[in-house]
Amino acid sequence: MDLSFRIIWFEDNDEWYRSLSRRVSKYIKGKNFKVEIERVKASDFVLQDYQIQNYDLLIVDYQLEKIYDQEKELNIYGSEIIRMIRNGKFVNDVLFYSSNGFEKLNNVMKQEGLQGVFIADRDNDEFMEMVKLLIDKAVRRAENLVNIRGVVMDTTSGFDNKIRDLIGILWRTLGDKEIKIANDIKKRILMDNIKTAKKLEEKYPEINAENIDELLNERDFSSIRQARLLSWCINSNEMLQKKLLTIIQDCLQLDQEVEQINFYKLYDVDIIKYRNALAHVKKSPSIDSKVIMVEIDGKPIRFDQKLCDQLRKKLLNYEKALDSMYDYIESNY
Numbered sequence: 011m012d013l014s015f016r017i018i019w020f021e022d023n024d025e026w027y028r029s030l031s032r033r034v035s036k037y038i039k040g041k042n043f044k045v046e047i048e049r050v051k052a053s054d055f056v057l058q059d060y061q062i063q064n065y066d067l068l069i070v071d072y073q074l075e076k077i078y079d080q081e082k083e084l085n086i087y088g089s090e091i092i093r094m095i096r097n098g099k100f101v102n103d104v105l106f107y108s109s110n111g112f113e114k115l116n117n118v119m120k121q122e123g124l125q126g127v128f129i130a131d132r133d134n135d136e137f138m139e140m141v142k143l144l145i146d147k148a149v150r151r152a153e154n155l156v157n158i159r160g161v162v163m164d165t166t167s168g169f170d171n172k173i174r175d176l177i178g179i180l181w182r183t184l185g186d187k188e189i190k191i192a193n194d195i196k197k198r199i200l201m202d203n204i205k206t207a208k209k210l211e212e213k214y215p216e217i218n219a220e221n222i223d224e225l226l227n228e229r230d231f232s233s234i235r236q237a238r239l240l241s242w243c244i245n246s247n248e249m250l251q252k253k254l255l256t257i258i259q260d261c262l263q264l265d266q267e268v269e270q271i272n273f274y275k276l277y278d279v280d281i282i283k284y285r286n287a288l289a290h291v292k293k294s295p296s297i298d299s300k301v302i303m304v305e306i307d308g309k310p311i312r313f314d315q316k317l318c319d320q321l322r323k324k325l326l327n328y329e330k331a332l333d334s335m336y337d338y339i340e341s342n343y
Contacts, residue, residue, distance in 0.1 A: 012161050013325055015043040015145065018060065019069040020052050020091055030134065034141055041149055042322035051075065052086045055094075062100040066148045068092075069141070071132075072108035072115060089122045096125060103144050107132050153318045159288045165325045166233065166285050172332040173236045174226040179339050180243040180250070181222050187246040192217035194242060195225075199235045206230040234274075234282050241274035250343075254335050261331035262324075280324045283307070 015038045021027040027049060035045045052074040062068075070088040092104055106124075108115050109132040119127060130140040152161075184191060195217055200207040214225055225231055226239075244254050255268045262280075264271065287304040304311050311317070 013044055013165060013322060013329075014046050015041070015067075015148070016046045016065045017048070017067045017069060018062070018065050019047055019049050020055070020074055020088060021049065021069070021071045022052070022074050023071075026132075030137065033138060034145075037138075037142055038145060041145065042319055042326060043149075044326065052088075052091060055091060057094055057098050062095060062098065062102060065102055067141075067144055068095065068102050068104045070104060070106050072106065072110060072118065087118075089118050089124065092124055092127060093122060101126060103148065104128065105130060105140055105144055107137055107140075150315070153315055155288075158313065158318060158321075162285050162288050162321070162325070165329070166281060169281070169328060169332060170233050170236060172329075172336065173233075173240050174223070176332065176336055176339070177226060177236065177240050177243055178223050179336070179343070180240070180247065181219055183247050183250060183339075183343055184243065188218065191239070191242050191246060195239065199231075199238060202235070203230065233285075234278055237277040237282070238274045241272060244273060250339070253338065257334045257338065258331050261334060262327050277328070281328060284321060287311070288313075 017034070019027065019031065031047055031049075035047065038045045070091055072088045074086045074088055074091070088106055088108075092106060095102070095104070104127045106115055106119070106127050107130045111131055112129060115129040118124075119129065128140060128144060130137050152158075181188070196207075196211060200210050210225070210228060210230060214221060217225060226236060245251055252268060255271045255273075258264070258271055258273055258276075259266075259268055262276065264276075283306050284304075287306050304313050
């Protein structure tokens with residue numbers, strides 16, 4: 011699981027699906043995940059067309075579609091879909107439900123020999139109760155060191171690309187501020203590390219629109235340095251500054267005034283410090299523990315379920331902010 015919670019849903023009743031899928035989506039978003047629900051028509055389902063292992067939950071109605079073969083009416087049942095998936099050696103959690111009630115489904119499972127399947131009545135409250143339990147189960151399972159580290163590293167690597175893209179398009183708007191920022195890069199960023207600074211300064215005697223992308227892709231030009239440069243670019247363009255800072259304010263849900271917002275400092279505290287802490291945490295026999303201790307700014311931090319939830323929210327908010335800024339600049343400049 012990454013920042014998306016993925017569901018495949020087999021259901022033929024449009025109205026019921028629309029109503030319940032909205033409730034399911036709302037619950038998942040409340041857990042600070044993006045929601046991806048793919049509704050599939052049973053008669054069109056081909057197992058090989060789907061990477062079933064990438065879905066966090068499968069939801070299957072018992073009575074699905076009626077099809078006609080040589081003028082004969084045939085029913086497609088959810089148990090056939092589940093059997094196909096299990097025969098494919100996929101062990102995803104499956105919620106099997108029906109308006110026929112719990113006993114009917116229980117008998118079907120016994121007759122069909124279905125394994126690892128949860129069942130519920132189609133009654134809205136009972137259905138939602140079971141869905142919530144399975145979502146909570148998947149979220150808890152994902153909150154171990156290996157998964158948390160993977161989510162943070164993958165997401166922030168994506169942020170690196172977004173920040174580089176933003177700097178690239180903002181650089182075109184700098185005008186006479188380009189020289190000042192180029193000098194600041196050399197004096198205040200490259201010189202942070204003397205050994206790499208000499209090498210990079212020799213490689214980039216001038217920094218301009220032609221080579222800024224290449225510089226940003228240098229391994230030594232770290233994520234926090236890129237965030238710092240993005241802040242300079244935002245603040246150097248008076249026409250764009252207020253709009254971009256307002257986007258940051260809205261997406262990050264900040265209480266502070268727009269004029270006081272510093273993207274670089276926020277990004278360092280909210281994202282980079284956690285990424286660095288997880289990157290350097292040592293594996294231990296308690297790798298699957300619900301509580302992981304990391305050190306940030308010399309202080310021990312409990313990386314528990316609450317902190318995981320807060321970090322997912324921050325990652326989603328920063329992703330929205332970076333995408334929104336890029337979309338605005340791309341559309342208007």
